Amino acid sequence: MxxxxxxxxxxxxxxxxxxxxxxxxxxxxxxxxxxxxxxxxxxxxxxxxxxxxxxxxxxxxxxxxxxxxxxxxxxxxxxxxxxGPLDLTLGGGYTMSDLFEVRIALEGTAAELAAARLTDHHRELLVTFLTAAGDPEVTHEEFVRLDARFHRQIAEASGNPLLQYMWESLGAQFEEYSLKVIEIPGRLERAHTDHVGIADALAQRDPELAAERAREHVRTVQRELRRSADDAARPRTTA
CATH class of the missing domain: 1.10.10.10 (Winged helix-like DNA-binding domain superfamily/Winged helix DNA-binding domain)
Structure with missing residues (x-):
């Protein structure tokens, strides 16, 4: 057997x-x-x-x-x-670096296509997710769930079922990664601001702007993780 x-x-x-x-x-x-x-x-x-x-x-x-x-x-x-502040490994033997590389390519393409194909239904759902995520009382765990739904909705709005399937396949790694990085001070607020900017580019039906904002959203977290690693490696001094 x-x-x-x-x-x-x-x-x-x-x-x-x-x-x-x-x-x-x-x-x-x-x-x-x-x-x-x-x-x-x-x-x-x-x-x-x-x-x-x-x-x-x-x-x-x-x-x-x-x-x-x-x-x-x-x-x-x-x-x-x-x-240090973060464990950079993910389930399945992957690393955050693996996830970043895929997300930059995948989310940039999804946003580009979604900007050209966005329907009123998809736009309303994105606004609903952003409104809930913008609640000052939102917990980290709830924000992560809304974060995943926001990006998944953009993949769906792209109109490409294979691209949506590829996004779905990242679900477990995305959630694990998000629950780790959300603890970085100010990360929730910066992520929400990025999401609003991406949604605005989609509403403007500007594929180039939407793709760039989606990619920069991921690159921003990469830079923050590098700074976090630098801080963890820096020798501590005592007064």
Missing amino acids: TSDVRVPRRKLSDTAADQLSARIQAGEYPVGTKLPAEKELAQLFGVGRSSMREAVRTLEAAGYLESTHGVGVFVRNDKPQSA
């Missing part, structure tokens, strides 16, 4: 990230050290360059590494950031 339950395979990039972080913690690559080139690291850990690149991004988000464009990747911290 075979089981229909599929256990997600661990990505090569996650394995490479674990191995590299272990070497950093062991002192093989001390703080301040410039790492070998991507090609050399990929050969060292037995993975492709794209997997190695993703491993480096994962460790950047975790606070271990810092990239300087045109210069290289440097070790900035040799201790795990488990005590």
